[in-house]
Amino acid sequence: MAATAGSGSDDLIEVFKALGNPARLQIMQWLKDPEAHFSEYEPIADRRSVGVCVTHIQAKSGLAQSTVSSYMSTLERAGLVRSTRVGKWTHYRRDEEQLVRVARAIGATI
Structure with a gap:
């Protein structure tokens, strides 16, 4: 189950660890506006509702598939992204x- 930021500092630490990697932070920024950042790719499903x-x-990242999968799993475990399967493809x-x-x-803690 994904971490919930309201349940304790351990969960916030997982969020900070996930976002502490520059590539994962960049992916989160891209996913904020998927239409703008992934417009060069033909969508398999609706990006707004299902994801990229x-x-x-x-x-887009130029990283190995295994690295991206690992990064996305880290972001999902931290509760920052959700995954959806569309056929054989995973969307985030x-x-x-x-x-x-x-x-x-963060506001309550710091």
């Missing part, structure tokens, strides 16, 4: 509700 195909994230989108909770938890 992991193969498109891999192509930001969990905006969780990001709001993270922001509130």
Whole structure:
């Protein structure tokens, strides 16, 4: 189960670890506006509701598929993204509700 920012400092530490990697932070920034950042790739499904195909994230980042999969798993475990399967493809989108909770938890903690 994904971490929830409101449940403790350990969860915030996982969020900070996930976002502490420059490539993962860049992916989160791209996923904020998937239409703008992935417009050169033909969508397999609706990017706003389902997310961006992991193969498109891999192509844009230039990283190995295994690295991107690992990075996306880290972001998902931290509760920052959600995955959806569309056929054989995994799509990722930001969990905006969780990001709001993270922001509130940071404000309450720091």
